[in-house]
Amino acid sequence: MKKLMLSAVILTSLSSPLMADEYFTKAKSIDNLQKKSIQKLSEYSIIVKWKNISNYNNLLQTPESKRVDKRSDLNKYQKHSYKESINVVSGDRDAGINVLANVYSETNLLLKHIRSSSKGVDLFKVQTNKKYKEVYSILMTTGLFQYISENKIIKTNNTYAPKPIPLRNRASNESGLTTPQSFDPEKYNDTYFTNSLYLDEQQAYLMGAHSVLKANDYVDANKVMTKKVRIAIVDTGKWEHEDVIWSEEGVDMVSWNLYSNCLSDDTTNSGMDITCPLADYEEKERDTDPTDKSWDFELDSDGNPIGDGQIKVGGHGLEVASTVAAIRNNAVGVIGSLNANDVELIAVRSLHFNMGLSIDLIDSILWSAGVDIPGVPSISEPVDIINLSLGGNGGGCHFNIALTDAINYAREKNIVVVAAAGNEYIDAKNSEPASCEGVLTVGANDDSGEMGVFSNFGDTVDVTFSGYVNSAFISTYSYKDPDISICINPLTGTSNGRKGCYGQVSGTSFSAPLASALAASIKMVNPSLSEGEIRKVIETTATEYNTDEHGNTNLRSKKMANANIGNYYNAVKSNFNITELDKGLALHHYANYTTPVKEIYLQEMEKLAGKDKVCNSYDLSWGLFAEPVTTITYELYVSNSSDEAMNSANSDLVVDPFNTTRVTPSSIVDMTGFTRVGVKSCKNGSCGSVYELDLTQAQLPNYCVN
Template structure:
């Protein structure tokens, strides 16, 4: 472990009492997040946060981790500190994947120490994507009766000028309908696992999407599609229009082959909003006014997600997230269930709730999410030619709202806070033709009304 890691851990490590391999005390339960454990997905990493001022040294930290592992009775298993997380917590990794029972027991023994604030799995997240449907008119989501009415907002001069939208997704491909609207530099690749990254290495300064195929599924080019909805180049006589077409898009690659991890996503949220991530160059002038998270996983909002989101919001960045595509209560999914975000459900071109859209009190507002035409790539696994396609999902609904945030922020002299932006969007919607049951927010996001209401 490096000296820097030792200095950082010294502020967070454990007190003098040794963690014994005995029954886990009841008080540990409230500090263990088990809700996102998936019996079909083994766990290889855990995030541990320590209470401020906890004493100890790096060696103590490792020793206590070893004791916790010893409680499992698995002699072949080992655990080690991987790195510090931008949220102030620590990432630890095991020598092999653990099943739900092993992961549960290990987290309980780690949390038995009173200096542990919380421990949770480094969960895997995936693009919130539903198979496409090509029966809807092209880009009805921008200008149709039950679209977001971006066209009338554009007529008022609100087109996203001067704003940056961060898209945290699978990365970006070289699409001619996007290139002119990407930041310089284009962004950053936050995927730390070389196998998942699928580009020959871990984190680096190139957010290009090499393909995220995960057998038997081909590459989705999900980030390219989401980016086009948010801010495709417009008025160029080619392809599609974007919601905030005079904004720039900052690409943060967090989803690779078979998904991405909580730690990588959290670090990207911190970075895109202007926070500090060790080893990653500062975002500088490309700091995002809005972050789009068209991704999701199971469980209530993790402490790591919430801490990263709270940090972004404190720096003035609005966070927009997809509600998820499981036709279930969004409170059981993250980041849809997190506080201080705008959670977006999906509607059809008839203004009804999309059958797949998650729902319930965690959903703030709805936006078009069925048969949405946007930029894509024709490659099956690795990149091919630039193309266009219809996708459906709350992944498609979220960037419409992220684009609206950029439109609102581009209004001259406008300086609404993230909380103010959320309040304005929720209060200035197109009413549903028939209120959906279960509910998916206050109405359908309305770019024209929201920009007009922005002070």
């Protein structure tokens, strides 16, 4: 009835050549797309950002904005019985639908509005036989959109099925396993403490360790930050476990009905809801319960459930969280890379079981950064770090502007964004969010320091951490049967239950939280550092390891030229001063113009700008960053001084051609009339000394030599 009433209102306002009944008949047929395969759903689902914010405001609505009373028994179904409009302000819906009708009239592409995101972004389904690239081109020609991105599949970045953790004898090495080299095996009483070699001190034959425990002691003695570091675990959600403390704050941002909710779910997680009765089926919507549980119902061709649903539990979010901050000295399980009392782990569920969609990841990032997301309550305050142990291979972030936009917003709020490089053993430049500018992209190494056999690689990878860790664990199988080996306490031979399972896990999914934990450690001792500075501390204090202890060149030196092995102790002790530059490069702008054809081009350029300008153009880059970083600016100077060192007194400031503050650590400069060039780095207006770039090393094209 409500749909019919809405249609009647909208029909009266359509002013395009499109017949109203045709529009709504076609719009209804788009619903059938949801029953198609995952690939089809992704192909026909697009994320757009309007140029005119009024179009977004007029269409503003979410499935969660409906008030729903699914059951009369409010005590039993209190959790699911009532949903209300949150962060949704009514606009002129008729005008919004009218815009969509005009789009159809102009392009013959029918857009069905699925949900409002935030910041002018909407999710649509498109009914068309055209491929995404063609749809993109057609819609962009309307001039209505800032950008359009495909709503892609995102997956977790773990590899193999977990194994039970072997119990290491603390007194002797009866198991034949490598014993801890530098830390006291009696320091903590956690069951599997001594198995976690990546916590040990980094040293010969154990270069894959990260000096975690040594750094922890330093942080405890030198901590400046008075509040807990807030880390968003953007993943499959949370699981209540004996070894992990979750924040009471959290959100389930999953909107994809790949798996569904169950009205009679067992909130005690005691296994009473392994099967969800057909009568208790509930379509998946967003809410404030990020618990890692859903149910797999068989659906008919119309999308209606036709049988009972079976439980699905991912567990990946729990594994990541325990890698960061599993509780220490509680006589069970493992220990995290941080003291659990120093951090607040906020579960942001963006994935079903082990996969999800871009729109839910994007909204998860923005929610974590403090953006109001329509349909769910806002976070109390932005987080400090966002951990993304997930990804997809869609050609890289330059093809996913919506995701890049979300990450950039988080960085503007001074949030460190950490992403797993991926586990496909391919160049990470094609992975997202791993290839997004400004994220800390983390590859995997093994205990020896060599590259993990599964890890993605390439210039995009910034640093590596162990990809083989021991973690808290839960899965569909252990939920159904808590007596399986991975849940058995090796000391007692009895089951720990569903809240006490542990396993050996692998993947860059677990390298990333080790990096996130280090970012948190740095913030504790030096809270004034920006997100970009924290990333660079981690990168620049990492240990180079290109040749093994026998003098053999290792694989990581060939596959990960920019990525060294993270070292916690080096990083937390670092006296990082971003204002004093010690790195820069000057190249001639036309250095590669050496062929006859390109020399003709330079001759034409000479006619336009003069030979002096052509031959005195240089490309400059400096510092540690490849992208703008919050709070950091630059000043460029030129000089003819014969003084030993350039400074602001013997040099001229080069004004930016757009009269804006320089924030990018690179520039093209015309050196006509000058012989020297240098740059200052400034943080919050406080600048270091002028760092001179060496022009004499720049190779000139033959055209400028003759």
